[in-house]
């Protein structure tokens with residue numbers, strides 16, 4: 317889940333205290349083991365949902381499967397009841413945001429239809445630590461325009477993650493994402509950002525999807541981040557619907573969202589929200605690259 321940066325007044329101050337000024341918490345080896353466990357668990361949920369997305373399925377059905385998988389594994393769906401800054405508690409285990417919805421969408425009984433894109437964002441808490449991940453999936457066959465939007469959003473996530481090396485800075489992440497997204501003319505959502513993560517879903521620092529190289533906080537080993545570019549086909553501007561949660565594009569054009577939780581290690585970024593299979597594949601890929 318992303319966090320809002322457009323906060324003012326009392327809420328804004330509380331938000332600053334909660335995130336802006338707070339120290340970034342470096343995780344111990346023991347903490348990292350738990351972050352790996354919850355990361356793998358939520359990745360399993362994500363992949364199960366990915367395989368279920370076909371024309372005709374409803375987001376309520378996807379939500380039910382996600383919640384059951386989390387609870388069956390002994391985890392807590394982190395989003396249910398989440399109520400920052402006096403907002404109404406979020407009622408679902410996943411955020412399901414269709415087409416022009418960017419983030420924080422409610423699950424509904426409206427069947428997804430061919431040509432839609434659906435962003436699914438999910439998190440769970442397991443042994444006291446949180447894993448957070450999101451993806452945008454085409455429903456059946458979608459337009460080339462939407463395929464490219466999804467692909468570039470995933471690429472932006474990968475480029476952001478590549479910046480997560482010790483002694484780089486948080487601004488390097490946003491700069492890498494921004495540079496790639498702007499090549500395609502996409503609107504980069506500014507009102508919601510990535511974030512530090514650990515025992516809480518939202519820890520310091522805020523990680524915007526735009527920025528300048530060499531600015532903001534220095535990245536250190538043990539930091540865990542949720543990086544989550546949100547790109548729009550049109551303008552970057554957003555608005556929130558009457559349900560007080562669902563964020564949509566102001567111009568009604570489609571949006572895509574991609575997120576991983578990662579740990580910064582001395583060997584570089586370690587993506588935590590991968591399934592066992594995906595980790596093996598990644599390791600094999602790296603070995604092949606090295607030996608090739």
Ligand code: MG
Nearest residue numbers: 317318448542
């Ligand atoms: Mg998040």
